[in-house]
Amino acid sequence: MIKGDDTVGDFEKFVADVTTRLSAMSKGELFVVGDGLDRDSLWLTFLDSFPAGTNLRFRERSEYDCSTCRVFIKHFGNVVEIHNAQIRTLWSGVSASDPVFSVVAAAMDEFVGTLPLSGIFRSAEAQYGAKTTRALRDGQVEVWNHLYGRVEKQHRSTDAGAARGTFDAAVQVFQRGLAELSRPALDTVADLIDDNALYRGAEHSRAVTEFRSLQNRWTQATDGRAFVFANAMNPAARLRNTVIGTLVQDLSAGVDLEQAVRSFETKVAPQNYQRPTALITPAMVKAAMKTIDELGIEESLQRRFARLSDVSVNNVLWVDNDTQSRMKDGIEGLLMQAASARLPDPKPQEIPVVAFLKDILPGAESIDLWVANRHEPHFVSLTTGRHPAAPRLFTWDNDFAWSYGGNVTDSIKERVKRAGGNVTGKLRVSLSWFNHDDLDLHVFEPNGDHIWYRDKRNKLDVDMNASGPFSREPVENVTWTRNIADGEYRIEVNQYHKRDSSPVGFVIETESDGKIEHYSHERAVGHKETVEVGRMTIAGEVITAFRPGKDMQAGSAGKDLWGITTEQFVPVSTVMYSPSYFDDSEVGNRHYFFMLKGCVNDQPARGIYNEFLRRDLQPHRKVFEVLGDRTKCEPSPDQLSGLGFSSTVRSSVVAKVTMTGGRRRLLSIQF
Template sequence: MSDFQQFVADVDTRLSAMSKGELYVAGDAFDRDSLWLTFLESFPAGTNLRFRERTEYDCSTCRGFIKNFGAVVEIDNDRVRSLWSGVAAADPVFSVVAAAMDEFVGTLPLSDLFRSTEAQYGARTTRSLRDGQVEVWHHLHGRVAKQHRTRDVGAARGAFDAAVQVFQRGLNELTPDALDTVADLIDDNALYRGTEHLRAVTEFRYLRNQWTQAADQRAFVFAYAMNPAARFRNTVIGTLVQDLSAGVGLEQAVRSFESKVAPQNYRRPQALITPAMVKAAMKTIDELGLEESLQRRFARLSDVSVTNVLWVDNDTQSRMKDGLEGLLMQAATTGSSGARLRDAKPEEVPVVTFMKDILPGAATIDLWVANRHEPHFVSLTTGEHPAAPRLFTWDNDFAWSYGGNVTDSIKERVKRAGGNVTGKLRVSLSWFNHDDLDLHVFEPDGAHIWYKDKRNKLDVDMNAGGRFTREPVENVTWTGTVPDGEYRIEVNQFNKRESTQVGFVIETESNGRIEHYSHERAVGHKQTVEVGRMTVANEVITAFRPGEDMKAGSAGQELWGITTEQFVPVSTVMYSPNYFDDNEVGHRHYFFMLKGCRNDRPARGIYNEFLRGDLQPHRKVFEVLGDRTKCEPSEDQLSGLGFSSTVRNSVVAKVTTTGGRRRLISIQF
């Protein structure tokens, strides 16, 4: 066997060994010509004198082999090794050639996966006739292993390139801290269906750790690009890690994740914290001596100084902190006598005017508590230990807790579903089961607004597709011009699925006024119910004629110990605690504490938005503390209705002045 034959055999053996694993390509098409020239020029001087006369080394067969196989590499222990790096030729001449080829390929970057449509490159031998004699020529050659052959090279390389990009982005963008946080959440069983994704998190975290230690990180990416864990970034659990890595808050990131994997009616049972968060927060709590401050309860009349209320009922004032002495320190006011209250439309009064001009002369106040006020039920809370350090940004230990999360209003449902509730006129439909009801509104000119012609007004249409909820809504809102005239409203049962929790409610809103119309019976399949006809003038609803089966208004219900849709006596009127004494922190709330109003459920005493600045870094832990250290119901609590100064609203009050005059006032917030 000639020296060249031995070299050919050595190269073929090396290629066969490499082909048992995955093969890759270094460089690009422009590097193939340079590779061929490197092969020709690597022969030591005087050792290839015949190569221009014979086709032993520079033939088209060898050239085809080198251009197709010459830049093929394997990745062994995260290191790139070329076809030539394992060739140790017996003849020193070919050892020099192999070394030169290995060195050149080593300068080329990894570029792609090796795939081919051919079964072989090069031929073992060819024959030619010279001077009547048959000459046999030996060539570089090699077979393409079956696993490296494909009919569509472009598709195979495209899929590999995409996998490399996903893996590389995951390694670059997903941080160790985010991976550790998600792993902790899964270990603590604090992530919905998290255990299903534990293996994926663990495997990707392992790969990322190995990548950081790899001598050739590009080679590592190529070697593991087709590993299922390499696609972690594009999985649902990967999006959670990606959000956390990008700085999205833990609660928001987890809500986004759980919205993808949870059923629509799933609600997170608890806030999210990790052991590291707990340790850091407890260190701060201990350093600041705040352990006693975390113990909260409902506030009582005796906790509140009379100087911190704007008005107090005569039966209540003696039970308040500072009692009559504090009350006497305030300026006395008297009111003039007035006529007997007649059944008349309430006079609209801005809240600032009510507080300044009407409240000081009131002897009694009764508030009309409507069903729509349910989200405004509020309780005052305070600390168990008055001497403990304060938690909040204002200079007292009082806080407040709204109870509107017990049952969301239709308006809140629409907002949560992504509907617009800030237009000039709104008509919303709400129902209570998996049926597919459709809202139809006919404008004065005959224009028909429904799911097939939304006219940029219908923006929520629920239970129509594959996902169902028991809190469905549909919503039509006019943000532009609202035509004057008569509107006809209908509800059609497109698909009846259930016979429980039947009926529906229509909510209308214009000029800040909300009205309800209910249908208490089941709506048959394909049945249409005429809700009613409403008259609009100057973009305001001036009249509504309910349909035959519709009931105007809502029946009173028992809430917090009182009955809604009637007048309830007020015991005290006050600002929210962030405006007690000389505090003016954030926006102001107006509290009307009601006689007999009692929150019968535990209420939060700590909210993150109340916390003072040095506690904000631990807000996730305080979110859990607030949820797990709630104020237990008490008989003598201060509860009633609260209204924010920043949200448009109204409430009707029946005021009797100290002079006996009675007035019906719609307080405008």
């Protein structure tokens, strides 16, 4: 405080400067610094900043020690503004020409400027301090000047605490969004919106664009926290907590693009929505090409079906006489050993595959396989690179790979195992499909017990695509390990949630006493539709009969698959291991391939699977998932296709083998 006629410094000029500065700041947003600050420290800093001899004792206290000015300092002293992402205090540039108060203002500016931003300024009061006060002394009226300031309407609130809490929450959301939402994910979502690949995506275009701009400016700001405070109330700053923000979050966290978009569409789209375009964006293509260029593998990605002439004679276990001349290395080095022949038995003789390869194959002149409908999931094609000299992609030292029907790498049983299902029980019923739909398996036991996702009865152990993450190779599995009641079991499949427009059905696989059978539903299942798969008769814990539903196809009637007719014998051209076991390699599970004459996969087949990739390519799995889908091998007439069997999946196939000398054997090869 100071009397109106005091001449030590120009206090009135100082008051006017502070008032003008506060008024100018109040046109924008006001903030406070010093979370948990003892406001007395502001007042003590103010008093201690006066140069020596300029704040002398006046009556009981020093001249500027005034309760009215103290109120102003305690409430306005730590108020700041943010200009161009820089913090500026109330004291910045005040009374620059005054020898006393320029020192005071500089000291306050320095002290307040070191305190961290803590929140937004809101007050229930309209004013702090007073311009003047008057006192009567010795019959004279004394006029005292003070620091004072008004709280403008936009900074007042009847519930200042709630207003500050709302702002603090906005800051936290913005900070998390800036840190967690990656730029590549934002770019991908922006591309999807531009390509009209998101349901009502255009509604979110402005928010995504604005947030990307904010994030870019944040990374360039010298004071990131000041930038966050200055922009926290921008509607785009809360992107993380919006529905489009959940999509960006998923992509930033590494969730597969299609899975993330499906999750988004589940939240915003009607159940019958069908996405119009593929989820491949220009930015993804550009990123993929950059990775390909850096790794020098562009030629390696060009795949095709393998021909017999590609395969070395050293990597086949047996070759038909008519086929030998087409082998890559001719017949040299391939020793055909004779073996004693036996008369064929009335029914196939069971033989483990290892014994078949060791004892039967060397003396075989021709082999025919009984290709049953149940073998449909075993149809397999061998693939290779278009450029033999290109760098290898896989964990084995050759350029060959394989693809089972439906563009998978293994059987339904193996998929159930990978999903954590039990495949070792006495009786098993598994459901498999190939899109993001949520199909549900229902089994009604003879006593009326209903096994389904709401009552699993310790038998349903895999229930996929009920919620994210979604898979394009989902399975459900019911297994009985003991106490299997005799009687009739009814099996149904229900479409609980149709998410995909792809026209694919499903396959049911049953296993009992080591025998695997398949029943397929060719058309897609409509939303909430229930399909009766069939009725299964159990006696002595073994399936004795299966009566398929009217829309199901079972294994009794032959059908055309890949150029051959099932439920009959088909000649074998070549027998080999999977490429992971070529040239003395032993990588992963061993597969046994029986390539069939006339077997031609008429659908494009994947030549690249992530599970095949060598270790240094694993960090680029997302890129290769896209590439594998976009670089499929086009059908060719001279391809190597046939039946494949995994060493990890129990199965069998009947073979009619003509031995050297013309004798025949009927064998059931056990895998």
